[in-house]
Each structure stands twice: as C-alpha cells, then as structure tokens.
Amino acid sequence: MSDQNEFFKQGLALRRDMFGPAGADQAIESATELTAPLQELVTRFCFGEVWHRPHLDHKTRSMLTLAIVATLSRPAQMKIHVRGAIANGVSKEEIREVLMHTLVYAGVPAAVDSFTQAAEVLKDMGLD
Template identity: 45%
Template sequence: MIEDELYDSGLRLRREMFGSAGAEDQVENTTELDDKLQEIVTRNCFGDIWQRAGLERHTRSLITIGMLLALGRSHELRIHINGALANGVDVLELREVMLHSYLYCGIPAAVDGIRTLDSVLAAREAGESFPS
C-alpha cells in the first residue's frame, strides 16, 4: 500500500468514525486480494471525499445512509449507522431517513433500514462491537 498524507488522514477519520475495527483492523488484515481496495477506501473515500469542504460529516453520514438504503446494502448500512452516530447523527434522524426512504425506495427498503438500525442499536446497548 502507498501511505501518504491522504492515506494517513483517511485512516484517522476511519478510526474516529468506526474505531480501530473499521480502521487499523481493516487495513492491517488485508490480503493480496483486497489490499488495493482498502487503500482506495482509506485514501480516496475517507482521506479525500469525506473531508472535503462544503458538507459536514453529519450531513455526509445522512446522505450515505440514504444511498445505502436505496441500494439495499445492509452490510455497509450497518457500518455507516455506527459511523453516523459517531458523527453526531441522532437516532431520531436515522429513523426519519429510514421512514423517508419508503417514499422513494419502497417499503422493503424502509423495513430493512429500520431492522438494521434496530439491530445496530441493540448491539451497541449490549456492548458488542460492530462488524466492519
């Protein structure tokens, strides 16, 4: 992996949002199969786009949640719900995004979103670490 300022900045942001399970554990446990993808995610997603001026992290989290709902990406949704909570998004806001999604994505997306949110909150309440 190429480590530079964007990479380091991306790793710091991943740590802030997802803890070491979503930062160091992800990049330190790469294989020849996924090492380039982890580098891209760390540098481009979190070192660059997530840190651009123009949108606060709170807003970026809400947008990301909405897009993941629309795409039906429950695994990534679970991860980004935790990241959104770390970015100051509250549970009521997350609930409203899930409910709002039914207008544009359909009831199955809203149901999946609410179920995913509920399971993340239950895991957090039980003190479980979330999957990355």
C-alpha cells in the same frame, strides 16, 4: 509527502473516529493481496478525499450515506454506517427520519431492511 499519502492519513484517522481503531485498523490489517488495493483506495479516496471536501460536514455525509446504502439494500454496509453516523453526531431520531425519507424515494423493501439493520446496531450500542 505526496497528497495521496496525506489523504490516506486523513482517511485512516476518520475511519478510526467513525468505526473505532479496531474496526478501521482491522479492515487494513486483514486485507489480502486481492483486497489490499481496495482498502487503500477506500481509505484514501472515500474517507480521505471525499469525506473531507468542503461544504458538507461529516454528520450530513453520514446521513446521505445511510440513505444511499438503504437505497442500494446493503445490510452489512448499513450496520457499519449506522455506527459511523452515531460517531458523527447523528441521533437515533435522525437515523429514523433518514430511513423514513428513504422509504418514500427508494421503496418499502429497502427501508424495512434498513430499519431492521439500524435497530440491531442501535440495540447493540445500548441506544434502543
């Protein structure tokens, strides 16, 4: 089996762990001719290769991802990655502190939007 196939399998397993089988499989199964190459690349490269690199655990990577997504003001991705962060062992308090830290370095508007998105997801998950 090629490394690419192995990375795809690892990436799909991690996506399932973080976002649930329905969330991970839905992204792959609902891909169109246009989006299928994107889903394959995200699964193989992002979640298969990068998320499995040594030296940072999945919890740390989730916290970094939250900070980056907040900085970029990506509300849909924030919601997805808050769920993934919880699955990777990030606590509600750690999410708060990541977003507080982001406020200082990325700006108040990005942090306020991110807090709003995180609070909505945490409420939906019964963790508010």
